[in-house]
Amino acid sequence: MAGIKQLAGQTLWYGASSIIPRLLTYILTPYLTLKLSGANYGDMTLVYAAIPFLNILYTYGLETGFFRFIQHEKHKKDLYNTASISLIITTVLFTAVLLLFTGPISRIIKVEDHPEYVTLFILIVAFDSLSTIPFAKLRQDGRPVKYALIRITGVLIYISTLYFFLSVCPSLAQKDPNSVFALLSSETLGIALVIVANLIQSVFTLIMLWQELKAIRWRFNVQQWKELMTYSLPMLVAGFGGMINETLDRLMLGWWGVPASGNIKVEIGTYGACYKLAILITVFIQAFRMGAEPFFFKQALGENPQRVYARVMKFFVIVICTMFLFVVLYLDAWKYFIQNPVFWEGLKIVPVLLLANMFLGIYYNLSVWYKITNKISAGAWITIGGALITIVINYLFIPRFGYMASAWATFFCYGSMMVACYLWGQKEYPVPYAWKKLTAYITIVVVLFYVHRLLTYLWPHMIFNYTLATVILGAFLLFVLRVEKNEFKKLPVVGRFLK
Template sequence: MSIKKLAGQTLWYGVPRIFSRFLSFGISLLGFQLFDPNGSYAFTQIYAVVPFLNILFTYGLETSYFRFAQDHDRQKLYNTLNVSIIITTILFTALLFLFEKPLTSFIGMQRHPEFVTWMIWIVFFDTLYTIPMARLRQEERPRKYAFINMFSVLLNVALVLFFFYVAKPAREADPYTFLGQLYRPEIGIGYFIISNVIASAACLLLLYKEFTSFRFEFDMKLWKEVMKYSYPLIIVGFGGMINEMLSRLVYQKVSTATVTQREFELGVFGANYKLAVLITIFIQIFRMAAEPFFFNQSRQEGAQRMYARVMKFFVIACCFMFLFIALFLEAWKVLIAGKHPEYAEGLHIVPVLSMASIFLGIYYNLSVWYKLTNKNMTGAYITIAGAVITILLNIWWIPQFKYTGAAWATFCCYFFMMAISYVLGQKYYPIPYPKKKLITYLVIVTLMYILHEMIARNLDPHSSYYKITYYGAGLLFFALFTLLIMKVERKELARLPFVGKFFARPATR
């Protein structure tokens, strides 16, 4: 697969994914609009745990499918992994229900134990279609993959809007009507979770062809081989989730604030974490196309040079996204603090979390070395070290700096994971990354944000020229970085599909 094909498939995965994630993002922001930080605390907490459980339930089989599809019978592999994941999903779900009360207490959801029940069902349904969806990606069928994702999110959005803008007003008008009975005020933000359960279950219906092609056949030898490769990926998978999960759990244990204040702070932290979502979305859609690409490309001549080019374009794209977020925070503030201004007090952590997300994305790109060299356990050790850093820094900083300390702990953790993965990767699977150039780009966008922030802080926010200066300076810095990339990367841009013709130098006579 060429970079042109990778770019095309990234668009197929990306455009619907971006649209669907923006809808999901909008729905979560609606939750922050409808409920104050104390009310949104449960929502933030539940969706910090769901990704953690998804990784545990799928135990690296998605990546393993791409890896083993290169040199094994694909139907046998598909059958074996499906049997494995169906059996373990039923087992893990039963265990969660058996220990539901301790789990509820552990994540601090005693006031809403029913939310934990619904969360378990979300994980159950999401896990069952993991391998069928991986098959769509491996077979390069991004259209169906995109359609299923879009359908799920649109259904989720429609249900949320129904509960809060149809059923709720109906209850307020007459609680004894059919529609009025569908809304219960005590559930509140829990309807966001209920809508997710229904949408996740509905996705299974759209994959009926993939499920009907599955046969209940199990190859024990193949399964053992897959598991030997896969089990370290359980820990590796936590790389993107350890801060989402651990920061909140540790926060509850080490914060010296009252319960009410602690819930308020976690609500503010969760709302502002959402503003780093643009970079997170890009990382996710990039991985959708890039993971099978990396495995397919590994046997081609010049694979390492190709990986280096992919990394460069990835970092450049992330830099633009960082500037888009960090230079226009005033605009983003309206999204989360329009109705509840108290959310805006945590806005300063957004650039920190955005840069941390870039580090995590770079780490995902770097991880190709241990996946191709079958050194997944090394990736697991990196993740464990990152988790230790997260815990220690949160214990140290949260009592002093609240959620600001949690944000910087995230930053330091992902920076460490990125740096150590690069050093080890160059030892075991050298790739000629343009290190100096990429570091320069990251430093430049960081300095642009700091300079822009200094300009904003020296302005009177109530003056008539504040917004003109604020947004004008932001646009200027964005344009300057664009010109820099166009000049420095002109040759590379000229080789890209579609846009390359705009950067090609005219032939000289």
């Protein structure tokens, strides 16, 4: 239990560094859907669907490899230097090459009228990749406060710059149409100003990591680098597979979609905007991963780590089930974060995507077995299998069902990965997960969602809707507290109220 308390504390801080920036950018969703046209929002969705693929290429699994080898005494001295030098050299090379092909890349991601978007996001990825190992060092050194402050400050810079470009500049341009502000507020720039604001954020984030960058010594351990690459490169394959599962559906909508609305960019924007409503679960998963990755590796060196992993999984599933209900039961309120009513038509995909992301979070928990046993290729094969499911379902059904096909492709992809990882892991590294109980929790919240949906369909009254949602959510929490009373008693805050 002490280990779980430590993980909870780290997840809290890393959660602050993840949740607060994500919530701040989440608050931007109504602002951006108000300021950008449906087609421009579609362009933004396409651009930000392409960026993660470059992130994977630029970092090629080094972060996970860093955490894996830093646990061993013989690697601690030079590993930070070796990993940092490797990343600096490859970042310069990748950036130089990719800038030569901005035209073809813009055609691939369906923003051929604006190749400048590609130039800008290549630079964003370059600066972000240079921050990867310094951020990993902060996590490994147990400095979540500094980590959180830098992340949050970066997002505040982004929001301030974005507001200046999209609100202040147009206002100043109206006062003086011949000023430079008129150029900055020109509608012909499309989403370029959004991407420039993001680039400014990335540059300032790297500057705030100056102390960590200054600590790099130009000492390159070739043997250590070979070991690091042997472990990390399979993560590149897994990473690309993961990005296919996570973001390629937006690009596939551009390739294969038949727009019912007459504009495929509007439908892509609808999908991207409604996907944002799954943010509570995805933010928690990201925060959990940041705390859990170094935590799992450290626990592997102790006694009976499998028992700790099983307990962590139980609490994790309880939290994401609660978050699922919190979003779907109050969906009529959450939709107002999307200020363009044209996008509300896509709200039907939100429950499907929430369940898909729950499966993804469980998969990340289960994946500990192949990371600590050095069988990274297993993760690559599982992810590739999921990627194939994503591509096949989208290819077959997007022309007929549009973004609904993409939502269900995500569901079946992450669900199959979760099941495959569990079955394979139990053969290689058995962990006593309470899978029957956890399956029951997930089933219960899905049934509760449909009960709420049926009753509110029969009596579509706002007060009844929200009252019923609150009763259902409260009943689920009381049920879980009763079932897991002995476990919750051991927690530092909740336990006081249950003893």
